[in-house]
Amino acid sequence: MSAITRDEVVHLARLSRLALREDELDHLATQLDDIISAVARVQEVAAENIPPTSHALPLTNVLRADQVRPGLTPEQALSGAPAAEEQRFKVPRILDEEA
Amino acid sequence: MSTETLVPYDEALARYEPVLGIETHIELGTNSKMFCGCPTVFGAPPNTQVCPVCLGLPGALPVTNRAAIEGIIKIGLALNCSIVEWCRFARKNYFYPDMPKNFQISQYDEPLCVEGHLDVEVDGQSYRVEIERVHMEEDTGKSLHVGGTTGRIHGADHSLVDYNRAGIPLVEIVTKPIPATGDKAPLVARAYATELRELVRALGVSDVRMEEGSMRCDVNVSLMPIGSATWGTRSETKNVNSLRSVERSVRHEIERQAAVLDAGERVVQETRHFQEDTGTTTSGRSKEEAQDYRYFPEPDLVPMSPSRDWVEELRASLPELPAARRGRVRGEWGVTEKELQDIVNAGALDLIEETVQAGAEAAAARKWWMNELSRRATAQGVELTALPVTPADVVRVSRLVAEGTINDKLARQVLDGVLAGEGTPDEVVERRGLKVVSDEGELATIIDEVIAGNPDVAEKIRSGKVAAAGALVGAVMKATRGQADAGRARELIINKLTG
Numbered sequence: 001m002s003a004i005t006r007d008e009v010v011h012l013a014r015l016s017r018l019a020l021r022e023d024e025l026d027h028l029a030t031q032l033d034d035i036i037s038a039v040a041r042v043q044e045v046a047a048e049n050i051p052p053t054s055h056a057l058p059l060t061n062v063l064r065a066d067q068v069r070p071g072l073t074p075e076q077a078l079s080g081a082p083a084a085e086e087q088r089f090k091v092p093r094i095l096d097e098e099a
Numbered sequence: 100m101s102t103e104t105l106v107p108y109d110e111a112l113a114r115y116e117p118v119l120g121i122e123t124h125i126e127l128g129t130n131s132k133m134f135c136g137c138p139t140v141f142g143a144p145p146n147t148q149v150c151p152v153c154l155g156l157p158g159a160l161p162v163t164n165r166a167a168i169e170g171i172i173k174i175g176l177a178l179n180c181s182i183v184e185w186c187r188f189a190r191k192n193y194f195y196p197d198m199p200k201n202f203q204i205s206q207y208d209e210p211l212c213v214e215g216h217l218d219v220e221v222d223g224q225s226y227r228v229e230i231e232r233v234h235m236e237e238d239t240g241k242s243l244h245v246g247g248t249t250g251r252i253h254g255a256d257h258s259l260v261d262y263n264r265a266g267i268p269l270v271e272i273v274t275k276p277i278p279a280t281g282d283k284a285p286l287v288a289r290a291y292a293t294e295l296r297e298l299v300r301a302l303g304v305s306d307v308r309m310e311e312g313s314m315r316c317d318v319n320v321s322l323m324p325i326g327s328a329t330w331g332t333r334s335e336t337k338n339v340n341s342l343r344s345v346e347r348s349v350r351h352e353i354e355r356q357a358a359v360l361d362a363g364e365r366v367v368q369e370t371r372h373f374q375e376d377t378g379t380t381t382s383g384r385s386k387e388e389a390q391d392y393r394y395f396p397e398p399d400l401v402p403m404s405p406s407r408d409w410v411e412e413l414r415a416s417l418p419e420l421p422a423a424r425r426g427r428v429r430g431e432w433g434v435t436e437k438e439l440q441d442i443v444n445a446g447a448l449d450l451i452e453e454t455v456q457a458g459a460e461a462a463a464a465r466k467w468w469m470n471e472l473s474r475r476a477t478a479q480g481v482e483l484t485a486l487p488v489t490p491a492d493v494v495r496v497s498r499l500v501a502e503g504t505i506n507d508k509l510a511r512q513v514l515d516g517v518l519a520g521e522g523t524p525d526e527v528v529e530r531r532g533l534k535v536v537s538d539e540g541e542l543a544t545i546i547d548e549v550i551a552g553n554p555d556v557a558e559k560i561r562s563g564k565v566a567a568a569g570a571l572v573g574a575v576m577k578a579t580r581g582q583a584d585a586g587r588a589r590e591l592i593i594n595k596l597t598g
């Protein structure tokens with residue numbers, strides 16, 4: 001019934017900043033379609049008396065006290081970065097403006 | 100974008116009715132971040148307040164800061180909102196380096212606080228701003244864009260990112276559309292931002308400093324032809340960072356959108372950026388669809404379900420809120436709404452109240468803070484509270500004036516001395532020798548000298564032109580460097596010449 005179009009895959013790829021080849025687009029459209037169909041089967045058992053579940057744990061309000069704890073040094077923080085400059089993470093500029 | 104045409108403000112308002120909407124982000128002043136124990140000090144060296152959680156390193160898990168939840172509930176309660184019984188955090192997915200996780204933890208369709216209002220006053224008229232929602236999220240990192248031409252993606256361009264701010268608790272307050280403000284729209288927007296800032300400051304949950312970004316406004320404006328019932332397409336002006344800019348951005352958008360509509364074109368729904376230097380807005384990116392953020396319930400955090408007891412405990416802990424306080428203070432001090440507004444705008448309300456509580460007359464406290472100290476703070480370009488003078492100093496100065504030890508003119512010099520770090524008011528009086536000359540003999544001698552030096556004026560007074568005495572009083576004040584009691588000097592001069 002549902003069919004992921006090629007255009008939707010292009011759109012998702014852009015949002016995820018993935019450079020997909022033409023042949024991958026068709027391939028992934030089919031795969032995504034299969035995944036959605038599989039997940040959609042949940043709707044067959046969903047009923048009014050079954051609330052949607054987002055968390056497996058029956059917990060609420062897990063809170064911590066507002067206390068400062070030691071973190072990483074700038075050297076540690078930047079140690080895994082492909083590039084750093086002026087003690088900051090150096091990244092390619094990908095958009096014109098702040099998100 | 101090329102220079103845009105504008106319609107003069109009054110002309111635009113003659114044809115169109117603006118509808119406003121304001122989204123405000125407020126950073127909470129907690130010790131630690133929203134979901135980790137990193138400190139939140141403003142202006143710390145880059146990437147010194149980071150850890151695996153706020154850097155989004157694999158395997159790190161967030162835990163919610165209790166103080167942040169208490170802070171947002173207090174804001175919600177102060178805005179007359181309902182606090183929901185159950186809600187969840189949501190992931191807002193987007194690909195931009197200001198969030199290293201590639202998502203921001205926020206709230207989507209289940210905000211913590213809903214359906215409130217805030218009343219604001221403009222030119223004696225009250226406007227009720229309805230609050231749609233108040234939700235909890237985390238702030239993003241700060242990007243520094245280096246090199247290249249603004250607005251162009253260029254091979255040499257790159258950004259440098261500091262994640263100290265990433266993960267600081269951020270509260271977003273969203274109004275419902277605000278209709279029927281007419282030509283007052285820019286002032287209503289400003290009054291709302293001002294009132295909200297005062298409210299949050301009174302709650303003590305944020306320092307709400309717009310210049311440091313701990314309070315930021317996004318201002319939505321749309322126009323519809325007068326008489327129409329259908330709202331127009333809105334623009335959203337981002338990160339308006341002063342109260343004055345809130346007002347100016349609304350004004351500019353009204354003038355700009357009126358020109359677009361007059362030309363028979365459509366307003367584009369887009370993000371715009373306010374330009375401080377010109378007071379105009381420029382086009383930013385087109386706004387993405389909410390579905391592009393692919394919101395879903397945050398799996399790493401359990402739902403929040405604030406108990407009614409906890410909410411009521413927080414409600415009971417709220418301090419006196421600004422509107423109630425203004426009503427009380429107006430009565431106690433006998434000031435008009437306009438005078439009180441000036442006091443609030445000058446940031447003098449707390450200082451004057453402390454001064455009055457410490458024993459000064461309200462009128463005197465107001466006079467010294469508003470007429471003298473506020474002027475000096477403005478001249479120095481600092482906040483009134485940053486001046487090195489305390490309410491206790493002002494109490495002492497006003498008492499010295501009341502006792503007749505000094506007059507108003509000398510009091511100004513005493514305040515100058517205190518500000519210059521010369522000590523307490525009493526020490527300044529002593530060191531600068533600023534007591535009023537009350538020794539009648541000394542004053543009489545000076546008056547004799549002044550009369551002898553101004554025979555023409557003295558003659559006029561002798562012949563009945565008492566008004567001329569002012570010139571001689573001035574000369575006496577000059578000779579005593581302002582330390583004489585001018586009223587007494589005048590009496591003595593007139594008695595001497597006409598008695």
